Amino acid sequence: MNEDTRQPTVFMMDLWATVPYYTAYLSRALLAKSVNVTVGSISYYLDPECFSSRGIKLDPGLMDVVGRFRLPRLPRRVFKLLESLLNLAALSIRFAISPPDIVHVQFLTMLTQRLPFDLWFVRLCQRRGSKIVLTVHDLLPHNTGQSHKRIFHDLYQMVDRIICHSDTVRERLAEEFAVPEEKVSVIAHGPFFYDLPVTAEQILQSFALDPRKLLVLWQGIISPYKGIDLLLDAWQRVEATTEQPHLLIAGTGSPQLLEQIREQIRRLNLQRVQLHPRFISAEELVALYRAAEIVVYPYRAITTSGALATGLALCKTIVASDLPVFRELLTDKENALLVDPQDSLALANALTELSKDAPLRAQLANNVRSMNFGEESWLSIAAKTIECYKFVQRGQL
Numbered sequence: 001m002n003e004d005t006r007q008p009t010v011f012m013m014d015l016w017a018t019v020p021y022y023t024a025y026l027s028r029a030l031l032a033k034s035v036n037v038t039v040g041s042i043s044y045y046l047d048p049e050c051f052s053s054r055g056i057k058l059d060p061g062l063m064d065v066v067g068r069f070r071l072p073r074l075p076r077r078v079f080k081l082l083e084s085l086l087n088l089a090a091l092s093i094r095f096a097i098s099p100p101d102i103v104h105v106q107f108l109t110m111l112t113q114r115l116p117f118d119l120w121f122v123r124l125c126q127r128r129g130s131k132i133v134l135t136v137h138d139l140l141p142h143n144t145g146q147s148h149k150r151i152f153h154d155l156y157q158m159v160d161r162i163i164c165h166s167d168t169v170r171e172r173l174a175e176e177f178a179v180p181e182e183k184v185s186v187i188a189h190g191p192f193f194y195d196l197p198v199t200a201e202q203i204l205q206s207f208a209l210d211p212r213k214l215l216v217l218w219q220g221i222i223s224p225y226k227g228i229d230l231l232l233d234a235w236q237r238v239e240a241t242t243e244q245p246h247l248l249i250a251g252t253g254s255p256q257l258l259e260q261i262r263e264q265i266r267r268l269n270l271q272r273v274q275l276h277p278r279f280i281s282a283e284e285l286v287a288l289y290r291a292a293e294i295v296v297y298p299y300r301a302i303t304t305s306g307a308l309a310t311g312l313a314l315c316k317t318i319v320a321s322d323l324p325v326f327r328e329l330l331t332d333k334e335n336a337l338l339v340d341p342q343d344s345l346a347l348a349n350a351l352t353e354l355s356k357d358a359p360l361r362a363q364l365a366n367n368v369r370s371m372n373f374g375e376e377s378w379l380s381i382a383a384k385t386i387e388c389y390k391f392v393q394r395g396q397l
Helices: 020-032 073-097 117-127 149-158 167-177 201-205 228-241 255-267 282-291 306-313 344-356 358-369 375-393
Strands: 009-013 036-040 102-105 131-135 161-164 184-186 215-219 246-250 273-276 294-297 317-321 337-339
Touching: 009 020, 020 036, 020 375, 073 117, 102 117, 102 375, 117 131, 117 149, 131 149, 131 375, 149 167, 161 167, 161 375, 167 184, 184 375, 201 282, 215 282, 228 246, 228 255, 228 344, 246 282, 255 273, 282 306, 294 306, 294 344, 306 317, 317 344, 317 358, 337 344, 344 358
Parallel strands: 009 036, 009 102, 102 131, 131 161, 161 184, 215 246, 215 294, 246 273, 294 317, 317 337
Antiparallel strands: none
């Protein structure tokens, strides 16, 4: 078979299931394009059917045990590390004998913890002839400042090809990490959960939502860069100017951050805020998004956002920070309202305006719907990813 027409063997590497939904949706789309993909991951402990429900069989290397159980955080991470080391050893032996054409790295979790083992595995594969493609989900680990910059600089220089999700990130890779722009493919982030069925009403009832009230939703993993403190400051003004909307903050986070949020809610005497500090299942997430009239992304900084992709896929009315990465998908007053990420007053004004203006909400949501951000997006992403694979196989930068 001609080298240009032969589909490569691909090992999709996310051994700790760090970005499980991205890995699952991308792999499903690649399989639909007849790519020979093996998904190297353990089960995602918070959603054990994340992969199997999308027709994907996992190959972690040797064992997949820890992800099948709900364990406290510390023992879970210890056991995952031990399991991952055994899996890496098994994969190293296998790939030393018969390496895949391409190792597509989604996340090197141990590297973010300054442990070199998964990086050593990638280097072994490269020495055995595999081409290394790296998807950059975050330029640096969140909330770590510049402490990991040298490690990731070396990683970005080492790999054969980089995929990122925006032109802004490609420019930053060039400016901050000296990565040639021609080494980087920009492939948009795809949507999640658009394929789930409409969920039962009892799911919404478990959140004690009043269907008569307009719901504003913030959802995700709680982290300082995502601007919940700014949102709560803005919400104080929203409560003072309109009686209708309620704010729901749903997601997991560190106990310290959650206590800071509770304290801010008490200090501001906010009456229409609900905090659900726990993991939100995919079915619950879809139910919440569909129930929400407005979804809000008040981030201070961002490299890419699966949460925004979900909001686009489910055709929601969006308020977001005016950040370069967001501007590649959102246009102010066309398919979203964009506000200064440091200006709580501007955020409050946008939320108040949308709360009072149902026709504007409908107009913005209809413009999002026209983007057709669903299954076709992933098939397009898969086609561009296949071109990236062919590119590195031909030995081009």
